[in-house]
Amino acid sequence: DAGVIQSPRHEVTEMGQEVTLRCKPISGHNSLFWYRQTMMRGLELLIYFNNNVPIDDSGMPEDRFSAKMPNASFSTLKIQPSEPRDSAVYFCASRSDTGELFFGEGSRLTVL
């Protein structure tokens, strides 16, 4: 298994543009998490899904952020419109039955 796969690895975009980040969790993992990593705030939980259903999105900063999980093997995090303060590394993680989180390599977003 290649682990959790995220794309793109790097994205540079201009303010106002739409950004879509993608995640493929490890097969068989029923929970999926999206985190945002910044120097000031560390890893912030944005949203998580259980069995493809969003359970808690209270960490989503504002309406510009949305996340979907149409099936067990794919999730997206969308920012529309993007702003410079959204610049961060976005991580996706899936949770095994033993409770361990497995992280992707992250998507580094820069909004100019």
Next chain:
Amino acid sequence: AQRVTQPEKLLSVFKGAPVELKCNYSYSGSPELFWYVQYSRQRLQLLLRHISRESIKGFTADLNKGETSFHLKKPFAQEEDSAMYYCALEKYAGNQFYFGTGTSLTVIP
């Protein structure tokens, strides 16, 4: 509300010296606590969890419910321990994982 607090953003120790990375949590229920580590150019990965009560790479962490702490300790730091360390809390039966702001550990040769 801040559920996991790591007071030190940066920590430097000399090789062979003891190291302690602090973590305090706030949660009224019975949490599960973890330490995750991110080495340079590697993915964030689990280092240890309190329920397993094991030592990984010489690191141990004891849950102190009275002080609501879960400090990570190693008696003799090694250069390969240099990394970013995150303390994490999972709410009981909630599947919600909350991480602290992380501590960047540098072990000086």
